[in-house]
Amino acid sequence: xxxxxxxxxxxxxxxxxxxxxxxxxxxxxxxxxxxxxxxxxxxxxxxxxxxxxxxxxxxxxxxxxxxxxxxxxxxxxxxxxxxxxxxxxxxxxxxxxxxxxxxxxxxxxxxxxxxxxxxxxxxxxxxxxxxxxxxxxxxxx
Numbered sequence: 001x002x003x004x005x006x007x008x009x010x011x012x013x014x015x016x017x018x019x020x021x022x023x024x025x026x027x028x029x030x031x032x033x034x035x036x037x038x039x040x041x042x043x044x045x046x047x048x049x050x051x052x053x054x055x056x057x058x059x060x061x062x063x064x065x066x067x068x069x070x071x072x073x074x075x076x077x078x079x080x081x082x083x084x085x086x087x088x089x090x091x092x093x094x095x096x097x098x099x100x101x102x103x104x105x106x107x108x109x110x111x112x113x114x115x116x117x118x119x120x121x122x123x124x125x126x127x128x129x130x131x132x133x134x135x136x137x138x139x140x141x
Contacts, residue, residue, distance in 0.1 A: 004050070004061045005033040011054040021053040022046070052101045 001009075008018055015033070019026040024046055031037035039047070040063055051058045114122060 002033060002035055002039075003063070004029075004039055007054045007056050007060050008033075011056070013054070018050065018053055022049040024049065048101075052098070055098065 008015070013021070015029045016026055018024075019029050022029075028037065032039045032042070039050075039061060042050075047058050047062065050061055054061070114125065117125065
């Protein structure tokens with residue numbers, strides 16, 4: 001039994017329930033559990049989704065070697081902000097962990113939505129935000 005399977009069973013979820021909650025295909029979950037696909041090579045997004053669904057820390061499903069690489073910043077593409085987030089989540093009691101993850105997801109969704117706007121729409125949104133908090137917005141001369 002690998003770490004993912006043990007964490008899933010401890011959470012009382014079936015493979016299908018985990019797939020449904022994470023949006024990751026059932027076949028991918030099954031491959032991770034059979035070690036036919038290495039979960040250490042999963043995207044950080046998928047690792048976080050799985051850890052969130054299982055109410056555990058990512059280190060509980062990754063191999064020890066991979067988690068050490070993540071903590072040392074040796075994984076290409078992991079941002080310092082995500083590293084900080086993963087470390088913080090691991091230190092928080094489980095009842096507060098879900099709240100923090102949900103808040104982080106909302107912020108990521110907002111950033112994603114903002115990036116999809118045209119430059120003109122981005123300027124409008126930033127102006128409205130600035131005005132909302134009392135900043136004066138003026139044009140550059």
